[in-house]
Amino acid sequence: MECIVRPAQSADCDHLMGMIREIAEYHNLLDEVKINSQVLSADGFGGDPFYQCLVAELAPEQEGKQGQGIGKKLMSEVAKLALARGCVEMKFTVAEWNVRALAWYRQLGAQDKTEAGGWHCVELGGEALQRLAGDRR
Ligand SMILES: CC(C)(COP(=O)(O)OP(=O)(O)OC[C@H]1O[C@@H](n2cnc3c(N)ncnc32)[C@H](O)[C@@H]1OP(=O)(O)O)[C@@H](O)C(=O)NCCC(=O)NCCS
Secondary structure, X not given: OOEEEEEXXXXXXXXXXXXXXXXXXXXXXXXXXXXXXXXXXXXXXXXXXXXXXXXXXXXXXXXXXXXXXXXXXXXXXXXXXXXXXXXXXXXXXXXOOOHHHHHHHHHOOOOOHHHHHOOOOOOOXXXXXXXXXXXXX
């Protein structure tokens, strides 16, 4: 399959939004998607970008499918960027029930830190984040 991996551009934001919705729906979290493609574009392609993104592009007549090496190619490009910038690891958050994705990360060589060392992914958001930011002690 012909697939190129390239840096995302502002013009990709509608597609990126589609993928964000798709993965949110897969996790039954569609109600939690608050962002839209305008905000995504401003956040990623303004003067002080919050994030960077790579996209995999397939030849127009081919439909993207799982299990054809696209995920691995994307991850390999992210790994190259990470090493070039002096990073020593990549971290992912995976739902416990998503055994296929967990198996996939493992076969890339990743270690499940919850299983191996009891580390949990801890998140501070919503009201707790607002409360903490407003606490001036
Ligand atoms: C998980 C996901 C990102 C993998 O991407 P993909 O493009 O389907 O995977 P690839 O085709 O690049 O897989 C490459 C290698 O992994 C192997 N592989 C694929 N699925 C696997 C699985 N479930 N378990 C173990 N190995 C797997 C392939 O055989 C291939 O091995 P090889 O390089 O030795 O030939 C993709 O299937 C996906 O989007 N899944 C649904 C959403 C999801 O769960 N995302 C992750 C959320 S944390």
